Structures are given as structure tokens and as C-alpha cells.
Amino acid sequence: MADLQKYTGKKILILGLGREGAASLRFFLDNRVAAVLGVADKTPADKLAPEVKEILSQNPKIQVHLGENHLDCLDDYDLVVKSPGIPIHIARIEKSFLRGKITSQTRIFFDEYPGTIIGVTGTKGKSTTSSIIHDVLKKGGKRVTLAGNIGIPMISFLKDAGKDDYFVCELSAHQLYDLKKSPHIAVLLNIYPEHLDYYKDFGEYIRAKANIALNQSNSDYLIYNSANPEVDAISRQSAAQKIAFNEYDWSYEGKTALIGKYNLENAKIGAIIGRLLGIDDGDINAAIAQFKPLDHRLEFVGNFDGIDFYNDSLSTIQESAVAAIESFGPMLQTLIAGGFDRHQPFDKLGAQIVRSDIRNLILFPTTGARIWEETQRQATAMGKDGRLRQIKPFFVESMEDAVRSSLANTALGHIAALSAASASFGGFRDYVQRGDYFRECLARQAKNISSAAVAKF
Numbered sequence: 001m002a003d004l005q006k007y008t009g010k011k012i013l014i015l016g017l018g019r020e021g022a023a024s025l026r027f028f029l030d031n032r033v034a035a036v037l038g039v040a041d042k043t044p045a046d047k048l049a050p051e052v053k054e055i056l057s058q059n060p061k062i063q064v065h066l067g068e069n070h071l072d073c074l075d076d077y078d079l080v081v082k083s084p085g086i087p088i089h090i091a092r093i094e095k096s097f098l099r100g101k102i103t104s105q106t107r108i109f110f111d112e113y114p115g116t117i118i119g120v121t122g123t124k125g126k127s128t129t130s131s132i133i134h135d136v137l138k139k140g141g142k143r144v145t146l147a148g149n150i151g152i153p154m155i156s157f158l159k160d161a162g163k164d165d166y167f168v169c170e171l172s173a174h175q176l177y178d179l180k181k182s183p184h185i186a187v188l189l190n191i192y193p194e195h196l197d198y199y200k201d202f203g204e205y206i207r208a209k210a211n212i213a214l215n216q217s218n219s220d221y222l223i224y225n226s227a228n229p230e231v232d233a234i235s236r237q238s239a240a241q242k243i244a245f246n247e248y249d250w251s252y253e254g255k256t257a258l259i260g261k262y263n264l265e266n267a268k269i270g271a272i273i274g275r276l277l278g279i280d281d282g283d284i285n286a287a288i289a290q291f292k293p294l295d296h297r298l299e300f301v302g303n304f305d306g307i308d309f310y311n312d313s314l315s316t317i318q319e320s321a322v323a324a325i326e327s328f329g330p331m332l333q334t335l336i337a338g339g340f341d342r343h344q345p346f347d348k349l350g351a352q353i354v355r356s357d358i359r360n361l362i363l364f365p366t367t368g369a370r371i372w373e374e375t376q377r378q379a380t381a382m383g384k385d386g387r388l389r390q391i392k393p394f395f396v397e398s399m400e401d402a403v404r405s406s407l408a409n410t411a412l413g414h415i416a417a418l419s420a421a422s423a424s425f426g427g428f429r430d431y432v433q434r435g436d437y438f439r440e441c442l443a444r445q446a447k448n449i450s451s452a453a454v455a456k457f
Contacts, residue, residue, distance in 0.1 A: 048066075252268075260323065322352045335419060350376075402438075
């Protein structure tokens with residue numbers, strides 16, 4: 001463990017008491033940092049998570065600031081460890097940021113981790129890519145940990161980390177926003193408009209993503225997508241040794257559960273990094289062959305009434321839905337899309353729907369209407385108005401209705417997929433709850449189908 005004397009005597013505030021905030025608080029307590037600790041969260045005391053309540057009850061000296069006025073205390077602290085989900089552009093928080101008082105768990109981890117960090121970011125694909133890299137390194141005999149934006153907060157792993165360890169770290173734009181160090185191996189997959197309700201504009205989102213590469217040296221590596229203009233521009237600002245994964249000569253010929261060219265590109269990145277670290281191609285290929293796709297990412301749910309259903313609930317922007325349509329090809333007949341409106345464009349999705357063999361669009365409010373309007377607009381612009389007569393839009397209010405409509409209108413032997421191209425907020429807590437509920441509705445409908453078939457027989 002690195003020397004933590006720099007925190008001695010300071011007043012340190014943990015801002016945000018979710019999973020990451022709780023882990024940050026435990027970090028300072030477990031390391032017996034001689035500092036005055038405080039916590040702040042808009043959540044009232046009776047609504048705090050049981051873990052947080054337990055920590056506070058066992059450490060009565062912690063200063064507690066909860067509820068509507070929890071930000072009133074910011075000027076009383078020397079250092080504020082902000083959780084990534086809390087927007088930076090709240091006036092009081094931004095003021096503290098400009099004064100240099102705001103830090104993050106990610107920055108602390110990068111300062112203290114003694115081993116090799118492999119960082120992965122991108123608007124889409126980072127969880128799958130991080131997981132593949134982890135599996136490749138593990139198969140190659142490396143002592144490797146996977147964390148970051150994908151599960152357990154990264155700071156929790158500092159205690160047992162050594163200089164020969166590897167850490168595969170999925171990094172969101174929020175985590176990268178104020179990062180001052182870059183990983184030894186950085187992976188930059190793609191950048192598309194997202195989280196525009198969090199950042200001032202798309203440019204600020206791009207600048208946050210860029211931090212994964214901007215502080216690299218010529219002894220570091222940047223694995224990047226030269227076909228993405230925003231990524232390519234960032235690559236030119238990095239001093240690292242560069243490998244454009246989309247131009248790299250490698251292909252996988254064996255069996256794999258990964259679907260579509262984008263997932264195979266993610267596998268290619270795992271192969272590139274495996275080779276950089278001296279892992280044999282046989283171990284790389286074995287890791288990819290054994291890899292199980294993550295939940296809610298082109299996940300095969302099952303065959304129901306002769307129709308293959310896929311759950312791609314993580315699709316929250318149009319680019320990910322376009323990738324799903326390309327991955328399934330002509331067998332995709334029904335697309336379930338729409339959700340919370342973040343005012344993102346749907347031009348690429350509309351054009352892809354027109355070019356595809358999709359026959360049914362099952363559309364949720366509120367973006368469902370916009371997706372259909374854009375599909376009509378793109379068909380006209382492409383001179384394919386006749387294609388619109390082959391596509392039936394179904395506007396639904398619930399997941400139950402979406403599943404019911406998919407079963408009724410998708411031909412046997414074809415595919416129906418949930419790939420919403422929209423955030424899940426409003427109807428669902430997050431994409432996980434949306435995907436889980438999709439599976440639940442399918443399971444219930446399957447029971448109804450089975451019961452009806454038995455009764456009919």
C-alpha cells in the first residue's frame with residue numbers, strides 16, 4: 001500500500017453514499033487515515049443503505065450531512081471525494097471543483113495501485129471488452145482483477161494488490177472526468193452522443209473520455225478505433241504506442257457465443273492485449289471460446305413459440321441498436337425499441353431499419369414515436385417509401401404488451417429482439433431492471449402458450 005500521509009490532518013468529505021461512496025469511506029477508515037471524515041448525501045438518514053447505517057453507527061466521530069441542504073458543508077472541507085453519478089455542474093460542486101477540492105475514487109485508485117492498470121472506455125462495448133480481456137489474462141496465468149464501472153468499486157481491491165498484479169478497469173466518462181493519470185494500456189472503443197443530460201455538451205463528454213489516453217507516455221499503449229472520428233482525434237494527442245484494433249490482422253475461427261462483428265472486435269482487443277503481455281494464442285483462443293456473453297448484451301433469452309428472443313437492454317443509444325440489427329442480419333424480424341427521451345438523434349437507426357429486413361417495430365413511449373418518424377423520414381430520403389409498407393409499427397405502453405405483440409407478429413424461425421436505443425428511466429429503474437422484466441414477461445407468456453397448447457391438445 002502506498003503512503004497515505006498526504007491525507008493526514010485534512011478534512012475529507014465523502015460526497016454520495018451509494019456503493020462507491022461507502023467503499024471510499026471504508027478505505028479511509030480501514031487505513032486509519034488521521035483525518036477528519038464527513039459524509040454528505042441528499043438521502044435522509046432513515047433511507048440510507050444498511051451498510052452505510054452500520055458504518056456510521058460504528059464511527060460516531062464521522063460528521064454527517066444529509067437531506068436537502070447536504071451541500072451546505074462543502075466549504076468546510078479540504079478535500080471532497082465525489083461519487084461519479086453526482087453531476088459536476090451543480091453550482092456548489094462546480095465551485096469546489098474549480099478550486100481544486102474535488103477528487104474521485106478513480107483518482108485515488110490510480111495514485112495508489114502498485115500493479116499494471118488496463119483501462120477500457122467507450123460509449124458502448126466496454127463491459128464486454130473488459131470481461132474478455134480479464135478472461136484472456138486469467139487464462140494466460142496472470143493475477144488479474146476486473147472492476148471499475150462493472151461491479152465492486154475499485155478502491156476495495158487496493159489492500160491486497162501487488163506490483164505484479166493486473167487490473168482491468170472499465171471506466172465511464174464520469175470516472176474519467178477529472179483523471180490526471182492514464183492507464184499503462186488504454187482501450188478506447190468508440191464515442192457517440194450520450195449522457196447529454198449530465199454534460200454541458202457533446203464536446204465535454206468527448207473531453208472526459210479523452211483522459212484515458214492524454215496522460216500516457218511512450219512506454220504505454222493505446223488500443224483504439226481509428227474508424228471513429230472522435231476516437232481517432234484523441235489518439236493523435238496521446239504519446240503512447242498506438243494500435244488501431246479495427247486495422248489489426250487477427251480473426252477468430254473457432255466456436256464462440258459472441259454474436260456479431262462488434263463483439264468479435266471486442267475479442268480481437270483481448271487478443272491484442274494478450275499478445276502484448278506474452279500470452280500464447282492457444283490460451284487466448286481458449287478464453288474466447290469459453291467466454292459467456294454478459295447479461296442484457298445481445299443475450300439469448302430462449303426460443304418461445306418458435307421465435308428466438310434476444311435481450312439487448314443495455315442498448316441506450318441508436319448506435320448500439322444499429323449494431324444489434326447488423327449482428328442479427330435478415331433473421332431479425334421484430335425490433336422492440338423506445339424509452340426515456342434524452343433528446344438523442346435516431347437518424348442512423350431509422351436508416352438501418354429501412355435497410356434491414358425488419359417487419360415489426362414494437363415501440364415504447366416516449367422515443368418510440370420519434371423512432372418511427374425518423375424511419376419514415378429516412379425511407380423517403382433514401383427513395384424507399386415502398387419499404388415502409390412492409391414495416392408495421394405497434395405502439396405499446398407496457399413490456400407485457402410488447403412481448404405479446406412480438407409473439408403474435410413474428411414469423412416462426414425468426415428473431416425478436418429488445419434493443420431500445422433509449423434509456424430505461426421512467427418506466428424502469430435502469431437497463432438491468434428493464435431486461436430482467438423482459439425475461440420475466442417472456443417466461444410468463446411461455447407458460448400461457450404451454451398451457452393453451454396442452455388444453456388444445
